[in-house]
Structure formats: C-alpha cells, structure tokens
Amino acid sequence: MASNRPAPEFSGFSADSADGGLGVERESWEEWNPTEESVRPVRGRHRVARQRGGLARSSTVLGVGVIAAVGAGGIATAQGGKPAVHLSMPDLSAVKDSLPEAASLPGVGALISDGPGSGSSGATTAAAPLTSVGTGQSGAGEALRARIMQQAETQADAADAKAQAAAEEAAAQKAAADAKAKREKAEADAAAEKKKAEEEAKKKAEAERLAKLAKSFKLPVASYTLTGTFGQPGSMWSSGYHTGLDFAASTGTPIYAIHGGTVTEAGWAGAYGYRTVLTLDDGTELWFCHQSSMNVSVGQKVSTGDVIGRVGATGNVTGAHLHLEVHPGGDATGVDPAAWLRDKGLTP
Structure with missing residues (x-):
C-alpha cells in the first residue's frame, strides 16, 4: 500500500511576515499523492480532510492565527491607547496530543505545555500571558505625555528665542537711534560752534575794517x-x-x-x-x-x-x-x- 510522505517540519516563525509580525517561515513542499485511505469524501463546503494519526492543517492555521491576533491586538493597544482586548482561548490539548512539534514553536509551546516550557530541543520559551496584552496602555500614555511635554518645551524654547531675538533687535534699534541722535547733536553743536566762530571772526574783521576806515574818515564837525x-x-x-x-x-x-x-x-x-x-x-x-x-x-x-x-x-x-x-x-x-x-x- 502506498503511503504519503510526511509533511515537513516548521523551522519557526518569521518576524517580517505580513501576518501581524508572526508569519511562518515557509519551506519548499514536495508533491503529495493522496490515497483512498487518506482522502475522505468532502461533505459540504469548506471541509478540510484530516490526515491519519495527525491534526488537520486548519488546526495549525487556527493556532497561528490566534497568536497573530493576540500579537496584533497588543500592538494596536500600544499604538492607539485602546483598552485591553480580552480573548477566550480554545482548548489546545488536542494540539499537544496530535501535533507534538507545536511545542517547539515560539510562543505556542508555552500555551500548550504543562510546565514552564518544553520543546524538542529542551529549550524553554517564555511567553507573555494573555492578561498582559493590555499593559501597553500605560506605556502608551506615558509616551504620549512625554511627546506632549517635549512639544510644549519646544514651543516654549521657540517663544523664548523669538522674544530674545525681538529684544535684541529692539536693543539694536535703540542703540542705533541713540547713536544717530548723538551724532546729529554733535554735528549740530559743531555747526553751531562753527557758525559762532564765523560770526565772531566776521565781527572782528568788520571791527578791524571800521577801525582802519575810521583812521581815513572824519566827522565833518567836531562839536555839534x-x-x-x-x-x-x-x-x-x-x-x-x-x-x-x-x-x-x-x-x-x-x-x-x-x-x-x-x-x-x-x-x-x-x-x-x-x-x-x-x-x-x-x-x-x-x-x-x-x-x-x-x-x-x-x-x-x-x-x-x-x-x-x-x-x-x-x-x-x-x-x-x-x-x-x-x-x-x-x-x-x-x-x-x-x-x-x-x-x-x-x-x-
């Protein structure tokens, strides 16, 4: 009797997948030839056949989808500040019995294991409890508060810089006006001094001229x-x-x-x-x-x-x-x- 080749094992989840950051790292699949014993008639729509002695592929997909949903809910809560999402988890004991390899998956093993952690290699994988999904709310609030405070400080610094620049400009204008007033006053004083000196020189010259003329002119009558x-x-x-x-x-x-x-x-x-x-x-x-x-x-x-x-x-x-x-x-x-x-x- 012909037998099907076993499905390849998962090597782990990839962080750069589009499925909420918890995508599955895919390997190349070989061709699978079903037999009469491995294939049962499909009754109804969207029925998935089970493999002998194993868990249906839909169960695996369901487990991965649950983990992806939980991760996406935590990210959305951290980013948007929404309240924690409470999820009811299905009974995953069948996953443990039918898919032993699932215990080695990061995050999944902690959900289906009896102890603190188990896997094919014996390594312990830590997984956050579902109740911790909503803990990002306080962190998001603190981050938002920090951003608001930083923005307020930036605006206050900009206002202070603008006020300082205006004060410096006003001081420069006042200094320029004072310097101009002093220069104009000095010029006016110099002009006044020059005019006064010219007038005095003119008076002196006129007096000298008249004195000289007086020597060459005489009143016509001495007593009159x-x-x-x-x-x-x-x-x-x-x-x-x-x-x-x-x-x-x-x-x-x-x-x-x-x-x-x-x-x-x-x-x-x-x-x-x-x-x-x-x-x-x-x-x-x-x-x-x-x-x-x-x-x-x-x-x-x-x-x-x-x-x-x-x-x-x-x-x-x-x-x-x-x-x-x-x-x-x-x-x-x-x-x-x-x-x-x-x-x-x-x-x-």
Whole structure:
C-alpha cells in the first residue's frame, strides 16, 4: 500500500511576515499523492480532510492565527491607547496530543505545555500571558505625555528665542537711534560752534575794517548837535521831507573833509546857500551846504581832516548849521548820511 510522505517540519516563525509580525517561515513542499485511505469524501463546503494519526492543517492555521491576533491586538493597544482586548482561548490539548512539534514553536509551546516550557530541543520559551496584552496602555500614555511635554518645551524654547531675538533687535534699534541722535547733536553743536566762530571772526574783521576806515574818515564837525535827520517830513523842504543830516553849530565852526577826494563844486547853490561838493574816489558825492565861507576851489584835492569851509546860515535855513548830503555815484537821490557814516566806522 502506498503511503504519503510526511509533511515537513516548521523551522519557526518569521518576524517580517505580513501576518501581524508572526508569519511562518515557509519551506519548499514536495508533491503529495493522496490515497483512498487518506482522502475522505468532502461533505459540504469548506471541509478540510484530516490526515491519519495527525491534526488537520486548519488546526495549525487556527493556532497561528490566534497568536497573530493576540500579537496584533497588543500592538494596536500600544499604538492607539485602546483598552485591553480580552480573548477566550480554545482548548489546545488536542494540539499537544496530535501535533507534538507545536511545542517547539515560539510562543505556542508555552500555551500548550504543562510546565514552564518544553520543546524538542529542551529549550524553554517564555511567553507573555494573555492578561498582559493590555499593559501597553500605560506605556502608551506615558509616551504620549512625554511627546506632549517635549512639544510644549519646544514651543516654549521657540517663544523664548523669538522674544530674545525681538529684544535684541529692539536693543539694536535703540542703540542705533541713540547713536544717530548723538551724532546729529554733535554735528549740530559743531555747526553751531562753527557758525559762532564765523560770526565772531566776521565781527572782528568788520571791527578791524571800521577801525582802519575810521583812521581815513572824519566827522565833518567836531562839536555839534543833530537837529534834523534823513527822511524827516516837513513843509519847509521842497521835496516834502529832509534830504540830509543837520549838524547845528556856531557860525564859523570849521568844516572838515570827511575823506580824501576832489572838489567838483564850490559856490552859491540857491536854497543850499554856499555849497562845496567833494567827490570821493568811488564816485560818491558829499554835499556841504549853508556855509558862511569856503576855503577850497573846484579841482582841488583834499585829504581827510582838511578844513574846506565854515558853518553858516546861508540859503533856506532857520539857524546856523551844516547840512550834509551823501549821493553815491553822483545820483540825484541821496541816502541817509548817518547810516553811511556808521558804515565808515563813524558815529554821528
């Protein structure tokens, strides 16, 4: 009678299988020729025939599926934080009697053995009890808490870094603003000092100029009283206002040449009485009017301080005085003699 070849033994489970991490390491199978004695008629659908003197293949598959389910349930509980899965295990005594090789399988031997562990090689295989499937819940909670705390610390560190960066930027901006303000203040102070120095230098130069001019210019009368100023309105003047500066003095008081120049006129001039016109080198004409007598003639050159005539009351006057007019460039319209004298360093 022909007999079937025995099925190859399992060498163990493979961790990289797709069956929940507990796949079976498969070996190559040889061809199996069934006989009448080993094959029974199939009644109904999905019936699996049993081998003589052994456990059906479906029992082995069932045991492996149970282990895979238990492992998958533990992994899902650890990852998702779900409550422990309570499973009711079938009676596996038949597995022990019909499939002695199952005792050598990792994890399965501990379930079907009477003692702490057994196997074909005598090695003890430790297996976690089913009640330990749900113990991953606390570990997952701790892991989640640790992740939350780490994320909070990371966010706090980022906020602190951002605040520190903002504070540093604000400090840098304030320092730049302070430096700019100090620089602008220093520049303003330097400009003010420079302007002050320039003004002082200008005043000094002007004073030196006036002092020098004062040596070359002289007031026309030594002792006098100002009785009429330039622009003073009145009906006694044909133009409606006073066109010169009046130095009241006694008749015969000497009249001095204000500056060196050339006598261009000397004689009677109607309402001006006896008048002497002294033309300076820059073309300015000085009119000395109402003289009682004249000491120069036309074309004569005089120097500063020379006596050119004497105070009188000739022409249209109300008393003895010197009427002085200044005509820059010989213009008919004169300027204020007092201002002109001050510009020459003299104070009338």
